[in-house]
Amino acid sequence: MSRTAETIDTAELMYPGHVGCPGCGATIAMKLALRALGEKTMLVIPACCWAIIAGPHPQTSLKVPVLHTAFATAGAAASGLRAALDRQGDTETTVVAWAGDGGTFDIGFQALSGAVERNEDFLYVCYDNEAYMNTGNQRSSATPFGMRTTTTPGTNWKRSRKKNIVEALAAHRIPYAATASIAYPEDLMRKFEKAKAMKGGSRFLHVFATCPTGWRVPSEMCVSIARLAVQTNIFPLYEVEDGNRYTLNFKGEKPVSEYLKPQGRFKHLTQADMKEIQEMVDEDWELLMRKIGLDPCG
Amino acid sequence: MTESEKNLKSERIPPVISQSKISTEANQTGTWRFLRPGYDEKTAPCSAACPAGEDIGRIEMLAAKGDLDGAWETILGENPFPAVCGRVCFHPCEGVCNRGEFDSAIAIHGLERFIGDAGIRKKLSAPVPRHTKVSKRIAVAGAGPAGLSAAYFLARIGYGCDIFEAAPEPGGLLRWGIPQYRLPAAVLAAEIDRIESIGVKIHCNSPIHEGRLEGLQRDYDGLFVGCGEGRPIPLKIPGEELALDGLDFLRQMRQGKETCNGVRTAAVIGGGNTAIDVSRSLLRMGAKKVLLIYRRRREDMPAFAQEVELAIQEGVELVELRAPVRIERKDRDCRLILGPMRAEGTAQDGRARILPADGEEESLDVQSLYRAIGAEPAADWLRPSQKGDVERFSRSRIYYDQFPIIFGGDLTNPTKSVADAIGSGKEAAMLFDTLFAEGREAIHDRLQQCRVGQGKSLSMEMYLSGRRKTRNKEEVPFERINTEHFTKAPRQNTPLPGPAHVIGSFAETEKSFSEGAAQKEAERCFNCGICNDCDNCRLFCPEVSVNLSDPRTCEAAGLNRQIDYQYCKGCGICVVECPRDAMSLTEETTPL
Ligand SMILES: Cc1ncc(C[n+]2csc(CCOP(=O)(O)OP(=O)(O)O)c2C)c(N)n1
Ligand code: SF4
Ligand SMILES: [Mg+2]
Numbered sequence: 001m002s003r004t005a006e007t008i009d010t011a012e013l014m015y016p017g018h019v020g021c022p023g024c025g026a027t028i029a030m031k032l033a034l035r036a037l038g039e040k041t042m043l044v045i046p047a048c049c050w051a052i053i054a055g056p057h058p059q060t061s062l063k064v065p066v067l068h069t070a071f072a073t074a075g076a077a078a079s080g081l082r083a084a085l086d087r088q089g090d091t092e093t094t095v096v097a098w099a100g101d102g103g104t105f106d107i108g109f110q111a112l113s114g115a116v117e118r119n120e121d122f123l124y125v126c127y128d129n130e131a132y133m134n135t136g137n138q139r140s141s142a143t144p145f146g147m148r149t150t151t152t153p154g155t156n157w158k159r160s161r162k163k164n165i166v167e168a169l170a171a172h173r174i175p176y177a178a179t180a181s182i183a184y185p186e187d188l189m190r191k192f193e194k195a196k197a198m199k200g201g202s203r204f205l206h207v208f209a210t211c212p213t214g215w216r217v218p219s220e221m222c223v224s225i226a227r228l229a230v231q232t233n234i235f236p237l238y239e240v241e242d243g244n245r246y247t248l249n250f251k252g253e254k255p256v257s258e259y260l261k262p263q264g265r266f267k268h269l270t271q272a273d274m275k276e277i278q279e280m281v282d283e284d285w286e287l288l289m290r291k292i293g294l295d296p297c298g
Numbered sequence: 299m300t301e302s303e304k305n306l307k308s309e310r311i312p313p314v315i316s317q318s319k320i321s322t323e324a325n326q327t328g329t330w331r332f333l334r335p336g337y338d339e340k341t342a343p344c345s346a347a348c349p350a351g352e353d354i355g356r357i358e359m360l361a362a363k364g365d366l367d368g369a370w371e372t373i374l375g376e377n378p379f380p381a382v383c384g385r386v387c388f389h390p391c392e393g394v395c396n397r398g399e400f401d402s403a404i405a406i407h408g409l410e411r412f413i414g415d416a417g418i419r420k421k422l423s424a425p426v427p428r429h430t431k432v433s434k435r436i437a438v439a440g441a442g443p444a445g446l447s448a449a450y451f452l453a454r455i456g457y458g459c460d461i462f463e464a465a466p467e468p469g470g471l472l473r474w475g476i477p478q479y480r481l482p483a484a485v486l487a488a489e490i491d492r493i494e495s496i497g498v499k500i501h502c503n504s505p506i507h508e509g510r511l512e513g514l515q516r517d518y519d520g521l522f523v524g525c526g527e528g529r530p531i532p533l534k535i536p537g538e539e540l541a542l543d544g545l546d547f548l549r550q551m552r553q554g555k556e557t558c559n560g561v562r563t564a565a566v567i568g569g570g571n572t573a574i575d576v577s578r579s580l581l582r583m584g585a586k587k588v589l590l591i592y593r594r595r596r597e598d599m600p601a602f603a604q605e606v607e608l609a610i611q612e613g614v615e616l617v618e619l620r621a622p623v624r625i626e627r628k629d630r631d632c633r634l635i636l637g638p639m640r641a642e643g644t645a646q647d648g649r650a651r652i653l654p655a656d657g658e659e660e661s662l663d664v665q666s667l668y669r670a671i672g673a674e675p676a677a678d679w680l681r682p683s684q685k686g687d688v689e690r691f692s693r694s695r696i697y698y699d700q701f702p703i704i705f706g707g708d709l710t711n712p713t714k715s716v717a718d719a720i721g722s723g724k725e726a727a728m729l730f731d732t733l734f735a736e737g738r739e740a741i742h743d744r745l746q747q748c749r750v751g752q753g754k755s756l757s758m759e760m761y762l763s764g765r766r767k768t769r770n771k772e773e774v775p776f777e778r779i780n781t782e783h784f785t786k787a788p789r790q791n792t793p794l795p796g797p798a799h800v801i802g803s804f805a806e807t808e809k810s811f812s813e814g815a816a817q818k819e820a821e822r823c824f825n826c827g828i829c830n831d832c833d834n835c836r837l838f839c840p841e842v843s844v845n846l847s848d849p850r851t852c853e854a855a856g857l858n859r860q861i862d863y864q865y866c867k868g869c870g871i872c873v874v875e876c877p878r879d880a881m882s883l884t885e886e887t888t889p890l
Binding site: 012015028057059066182222223227 | 318319325330837841842865871883
């Protein structure tokens with residue numbers, strides 16, 4: 001990977017001085033996303049960490065407009081913002097809903113499902129830090145099997161599996177649904193550019209974003225952990241067009257234990273637990289490969 | 299005002315919604331920091347292993363970007379002989395290359411030749427000498443690699459230099475000891491011309507002997523002695539005189555005075571580079587069969603492994619563990635009597651101990667016989683003595699008794715190679731200059747400052763206070779390369795012709811890289827410890843605190859990025875995601 005100063009777009013659409021935790025992966029996600037989306041972008045942000053990172057009133061950390069909305073309403077508010085812009089004759093601006101996993105998988109799911117069922121013309125981004133982090137690490141339906149949170153503490157660590165949100169969105173047959181990771185910036189930016197260009201319908205991006213504070217990993221490992229998630233296939237990078245055309249972007253080869261072991265949130269897991277998780281990963285991978293039309297072992 | 303800023307201040311949004319109109323830039327989040335990331339360029343292992351101390355990681359970085367002129371100038375800063383070394387150096391750099399632990403080492407040697415040849419082809423001129431002219435003048439004995447290098451660096455620092463050479467042409471071992479199929483005369487001539495172009499004067503047919511020392515002391519402020527080892531070491535066996543001297547053979551050959559017509563079998567005694575050169579030359583001169591006789595084993599040979607391999611590929615037959623016992627005359631042939639040897643245990647030098655073995659002596663009839671078991675100084679005064687007011691350095695020795703005399707090159711080098719000779723000439727230039735400018739006491743510290751990494755190689759760029767001086771001497775181990783940012787790629791190799799082309803031809807054996815292959819190969823380099831503008835730090839920083847710097851204001855450090863410590867929270871992501879260990883994380887002592 002070699003980039004030169006000349007080939008890099010130097011204008012960041014984010015200000016320094018925001019109040020995200022040191023090493024916040026969700027912040028990297030936004031920075032990269034805005035590089036791809038450009039300044040003709042309007043964001044809708046419901047309650048989540050990013051509602052704070054975007055700036056406590058009267059500050060803003062973003063150089064694009066942000067509409068702060070209630071926790072459950074990103075899908076609906078983005079639909080409304082799109083309609084308002086259309087009324088003004090502004091078809092150029094990209095409307096982007098930017099919500100956490102709690103705001104997407106759980107409380108915001110009905111608004112999102114309703115909006116994409118109507119095929120609303122926006123890009124919905126879920127940055128996934130796998131729990132309700134802004135309120136102190138409560139489990140969500142994006143929290144993975146095996147993770148300790150404040151609502152799945154001690155030996156009661158989470159026993160149910162993470163909801164597969166991309167499949168749920170693909171089931172709505174929207175034009176574009178894909179996963180992306182902060183550890184693969186070129187791939188992530190390409191997907192944002194692609195989604196931006198697919199005007200006229202609903203696009204959904206599920207972005208993996210490490211939360212060093214909540215996951216109990218050193219801040220400097222933020223990107224490495226995200227990379228391991230892809231390399232171990234626990235968070236595969238793939239795209240789904242029109243709900244049925246699948247493309248795989250990366251094939252991981254490492255055992256999932258390499259991803260789990262360095263993280264405090266999984267510290268309690270035994271060998272047997274990790275084996276169980278490996279089996280789940282393998283099963284999900286096999287299913288994904290079948291959809292893609294690839295040999296799972298090939 | 300950008301479109302988005304206009305939107306931000308837009309009055310079109312209904313006033314019932316509160317609006318944020320100031321940015322977060324007011325928050326000095328740098329106060330949160332307890333670890334401080336920073337650019338901290340370190341030393342690549344290859345450069346520390348290079349006897350000439352070349353900045354290899356940077357050379358490959360520039361070559362990868364297509365800046366061949368820049369790459370060439372970077373070499374010339376530390377070594378006046380890229381096209382020569384790109385052919386004859388034994389490249390210890392490649393042995394320690396970090397990429398070797400990932401897939402395979404960078405073809406540093408082949409790239410150096412490619413860059414060196416480009417410099418000759420494009421007629422690039424040598425770096426300009428330092429402006430300040432020094433009134434002192436230095437005499438140099440011997441126009442071999444050590445003497446030429448000493449004169450080149452002295453001239454660059456501003457000294458007047460005269461080289462006195464015994465032979466009719468300059469080059470020393472490079473001209474007389476290395477056959478043309480390894481180093482074409484034109485290449486050598488081009489690089490020597492360039493040294494002369496910066497003001498070095500070479501006086502040929504002008505040997506320096508003990509009797510001239512007094513005169514030199516009158517006319518010069520110092521003398522560098524780098525005339526190598528000209529006298530062959532004898533075999534010390536009966537019939538010795540029947541074996542010819544290998545170096546002498548190579549010299550005669552370069553003057554066109556040798557043929558091998560009618561030689562069915564030739565034998566060469568020895569295991570060093572000269573023995574290999576003589577053997578391969580004999581084949582080219584038409585000897586039908588060439589035997590290389592060595593008292594140890596192939597793996598013990600001091601010759602460079604690749605040369606041994608090429609010799610064998612070309613048809614030289616290796617006879618291991620046989621020691622010459624005596625040589626007799628047999629009609630018009632020579633009869634060489636060989637005794638069997640065996641390897642056992644390990645001797646002090648780390649090689650196996652070689653002892654006579656039981657078994658019959660063998661005899662071998664040959665039409666020509668050469669010995670090449672090493673050489674020693676040609677005169678006693680050239681043997682650097684322990685006596686007198688002397689100080690020893692890594693690759694040279696200085697005597698203060700009369701006027702300062704520095705011995706270097708093969709006379710003092712533990713490893714007798716071309717690159718070590720060049721390193722020794724550079725060391726001598728620094729010694730003279732420090733001695734005259736700052737005095738004898740300053741020498742030790744000054745050399746220490748100019749070391750490349752932890753090794754003994756020296757950097758002239760550091761000596762002249764160039765950017766390289768700020769480089770951390772810590773060497774980058776493979777573990778500190780973030781290999782996630784690299785993909786495996788096969789090493790590009792320089793094409794080798796088949797042995798069939800060898801007979802009767804002194805054309806250069808090894809071919810050079812094509813431009814495409816060279817760039818591809820240079821791109822494989824990790825650039826260990828050196829910022830190559832990959833931009834990972836800026837790309838991943840969650841704080842938007844890595845900024846492109848204005849090269850006009852940041853010239854000193856020479857880096858194209860800077861960290862805004864007003865906002866950096868010290869998460870350390872930039873340091874971990876730096877692929878090449880060009881950054882470090884240290885404890886914060888002064889936030890903001
Ligand atoms: C209706 C409602 N319930 C609860 C909250 C409190 N609340 C604010 S942010 C948040 C968690 C958001 O979690 P997630 O969407 O995963 O985003 P994260 O904070 O992890 O980035 C909660 C519970 C709220 N703002 N509104
Ligand atoms: S990868 Fe490049 S810089 Fe690193 S040791 Fe090898 S040649 Fe030197
Ligand atoms: Mg969350």
